[in-house]
Amino acid sequence: MTGRCVDLSTVIGTVAAFCTTVSYVPQLKKCWDTGSAGDLSLRMLLILASGVALWIGYGVLKGDLVIILANAVSLALLLAILAFKLREGGRAGAAARPGPHDDALRRSEERYRKVVEGARDYAIFTTDGEGRIADWYEGATAVFGWTADEIRGRPSDLLFVEEDRVRGEPARELATAAANGVAPDVRWHLHKDGRRVFIEGRVVPIDSDAGQRGFLKIGQDVTARRRAERALRQMGERVARFAEASSDVVWIRNAATLQFEFASPSFETTYGVDRRHVFAGNSLRRWLRLIHPEDRASALGSIRAVREGRRTTHEFRIRRPDGTLRWIKDTDFPVLDDAGRVVEVGGIGADITDEKRASDRLRVLVREVQHRTRNLIAVVMALADSTGREAASIGQFRERFAARMSALSRVQGMLSQLGDDEQVTFDGLLNAELAAHGMLDDPSRVALAGPSGVRLRSRNVQTFALALHELATNAVKHGAFAVPGGHLAVHWWVEIMDGSAKLHVDWQETGLQGLDRHARSGLGRQLIERALPYQMDAETRYSIEEHGVHCVIVLSLGR
Amino acid sequence: MSDRRLLIVEDEYLLAEDMRQALEAAGATVIGPVGTLARAIAMVDSVAGIDAAVLDINLAGEAVYPVAEKLLSRGVPFVFVTGYETDAIPKCFARVPVLEKPVDMIALIRMLGS
Numbered sequence: 218m219t220g221r222c223v224d225l226s227t228v229i230g231t232v233a234a235f236c237t238t239v240s241y242v243p244q245l246k247k248c249w250d251t252g253s254a255g256d257l258s259l260r261m262l263l264i265l266a267s268g269v270a271l272w273i274g275y276g277v278l279k280g281d282l283v284i285i286l287a288n289a290v291s292l293a294l295l296l297a298i299l300a301f302k303l304r305e306g307g308r309a310g311a312a313a314r315p316g317p318h319d320d321a322l323r324r325s326e327e328r329y330r331k332v333v334e335g336a337r338d339y340a341i342f343t344t345d346g347e348g349r350i351a352d353w354y355e356g357a358t359a360v361f362g363w364t365a366d367e368i369r370g371r372p373s374d375l376l377f378v379e380e381d382r383v384r385g386e387p388a389r390e391l392a393t394a395a396a397n398g399v400a401p402d403v404r405w406h407l408h409k410d411g412r413r414v415f416i417e418g419r420v421v422p423i424d425s426d427a428g429q430r431g432f433l434k435i436g437q438d439v440t441a442r443r444r445a446e447r448a449l450r451q452m453g454e455r456v457a458r459f460a461e462a463s464s465d466v467v468w469i470r471n472a473a474t475l476q477f478e479f480a481s482p483s484f485e486t487t488y489g490v491d492r493r494h495v496f497a498g499n500s501l502r503r504w505l506r507l508i509h510p511e512d513r514a515s516a517l518g519s520i521r522a523v524r525e526g527r528r529t530t531h532e533f534r535i536r537r538p539d540g541t542l543r544w545i546k547d548t549d550f551p552v553l554d555d556a557g558r559v560v561e562v563g564g565i566g567a568d569i570t571d572e573k574r575a576s577d578r579l580r581v582l583v584r585e586v587q588h589r590t591r592n593l594i595a596v597v598m599a600l601a602d603s604t605g606r607e608a609a610s611i612g613q614f615r616e617r618f619a620a621r622m623s624a625l626s627r628v629q630g631m632l633s634q635l636g637d638d639e640q641v642t643f644d645g646l647l648n649a650e651l652a653a654h655g656m657l658d659d660p661s662r663v664a665l666a667g668p669s670g671v672r673l674r675s676r677n678v679q680t681f682a683l684a685l686h687e688l689a690t691n692a693v694k695h696g697a698f699a700v701p702g703g704h705l706a707v708h709w710w711v712e713i714m715d716g717s718a719k720l721h722v723d724w725q726e727t728g729l730q731g732l733d734r735h736a737r738s739g740l741g742r743q744l745i746e747r748a749l750p751y752q753m754d755a756e757t758r759y760s761i762e763e764h765g766v767h768c769v770i771v772l773s774l775g776r
Numbered sequence: 777m778s779d780r781r782l783l784i785v786e787d788e789y790l791l792a793e794d795m796r797q798a799l800e801a802a803g804a805t806v807i808g809p810v811g812t813l814a815r816a817i818a819m820v821d822s823v824a825g826i827d828a829a830v831l832d833i834n835l836a837g838e839a840v841y842p843v844a845e846k847l848l849s850r851g852v853p854f855v856f857v858t859g860y861e862t863d864a865i866p867k868c869f870a871r872v873p874v875l876e877k878p879v880d881m882i883a884l885i886r887m888l889g890s
Contacts, residue, residue: 587861592791
């Protein structure tokens with residue numbers, strides 16, 4: 218070792234000693250930081266320490282300072298590591314699974330922690346044996362509003378609503394959990410801001426950190442779901458009340474069997490049978506039996522179509538037990554489950570008998586109105602024709618045609634004002650015509666005698682009115698009312714012969730002198746002598762007597 | 777149509793008269809007119825040599841179809857006249873020409889003349 222020139226073996230030995238010694242430093246630092254020797258083998262450490270100690274002995278014997286120093290430092294470092302290992306071994310001495318299993322446990326705990334902290338929809342917290350809050354996770358903050366710092370150490374009672382606290386529910390819940398190993402916790406709870414949240418959860422006893430008994434409470438906030446369910450239930454009840462109150466039949470059938478599952482009370486008023494009678498046994502067959510045989514196939518077909526997922530509207534007749542026939546209009550629709558399968562067939566049935574009658578009646582009326590209108594136009598054209606043939610000038614045509622149109626219009630007015638069972642009466646018709654010609658203005662010139670209220674058949678009224686119009690017009694123009702002192706007497710009476718009633722009308726004008734007995738045979742005479750017999754089976758006689766016109770009409774009134 | 781014998785069945789006197797005058801003016805011999813179903817049947821049964829007929833469908837509330845059937849079975853051509861929609865006419869008369877009221881006399885004469 219002495220001398221100026223350093224021996225090569227000394228250099229190599231020094232570098233080697235430095236490297237082997239320094240190599241322990243990172244391991245020791247790790248042990249220092251973690252407080253554990255990790256997965257280093259105790260046996261390996263002991264053998265290594267023995268080896269290093271022997272190296273020191275070797276160096277002493279050889280008198281080699283480098284070997285002695287290097288191995289002394291290494292031994293010191295090794296002993297430090299060994300100390301960590303031994304301390305750890307003593308503490309974990311009882312642990313059955315040392316080594317890599319510790320790590321797995323730690324990872325598992327880590328997972329649980331993350332699950333608990335991540336379950337924001339679940340309120341999870343622990344309490345000590347007296348119910349004071351210990352651990353408080355994020356989900357609990359989200360549900361109850363309290364932060365962990367605010368609530369830790371406070372009694373969990375404050376999460377209960379007032380009435381439950383008064384009844385002692387918090388203590389009872391913990392007692393149940395302690396006794397049974399679990400207690401349900403399904404009730405309204407209190408949020409920090411005072412509102413109520415409905416929690417569905419449970420309480421289980423756990424061992425707390427200090428080895429004492431504590432409790433774990435896990436619950437889900439189902440307030441929104443509960444409100445939705447309640448709203449749905451209330452809606453269902455409301456709909457049910459509608460169904461109960463409806464005059465339409467609301468019904469539901471099983472889609473597979475087509476049997477009734479529900480029918481509202483109006484089923485009984487509509488079909489005239491007790492629901493229980495239909496529901497007992499095969500309700501489809503019993504229902505079909507109520508339907509008119511001709512409509513059964515289509516009614517069944519319509520319901521089957523709904524089973525295929527279609528909506529249908531169909532009409533059918535039913536026969537009530539009392540024999541009356543009613544028309545039902547059913548609107549049927551499929552009721553689907555979440556998967557879109559038809560599970561029920563629903564329907565609303567309305568008794569449309571009255572509507573149907575009304576619309577049938579309306580259809581008849583419209584047809585009748587059209588018929589009458591076309592007939593009326595044809596009559597107008599015929600009157601225009603006849604008037605044209607007898608008129609000497611266009612002025613005369615206009616005057617006579619207008620007068621006849623007025624008569625036609627008067628009688629149409631009377632007909633249109635009639636009610637269902639009303640008819641135009643003879644005296645009504647006569648008075649209207651005479652009044653229109655001003656013949657009632659002087660009561661001394663006219664004598665009317667006969668029963669009032671003699672009803673005329675409606676289809677005869679128009680022609681009869683035109684005939685009376687012609688008689689009145691003639692009287693004013695050429696007869697009793699064309700001269701001073703003229704007089705008109707109209708007598709009528711009803712005669713019953715062989716069960717059929719006949720109206721006799723006697724029209725007698727007087728006060729004229731020297732009339733031409735073969736006077737005009739215009740439309741007026743034609744109507745009386747030809748139209749009334751033709752159309753009304755009337756017997757008529759029209760004669761121009763010495764002092765004025767005398768007309769007799771005998772008219773059948775029917776039954 | 778000077779030698780043709782035509783039956784008129786129409787319940788409204790003024791319309792029957794109108795047709796009678798129009799057909800007579802065209803040279804035909806008019807049988808009737810008659811205004812009730814019973815008289816129309818009696819006429820068809822008793823009068824021989826009817827060449828053609830014009831039938832108002834509604835005769836005072838009664839349908840003229842029994843008369844139409846008689847004419848059809850005898851091969852006598854005829855024309856319906858109606859104020860109603862023509863869709864109410866029974867199918868067996870589907871080939872019978874129909875004139876709506878008010879009747880176009882020129883069309884009527886053309887139909888009965890052929």
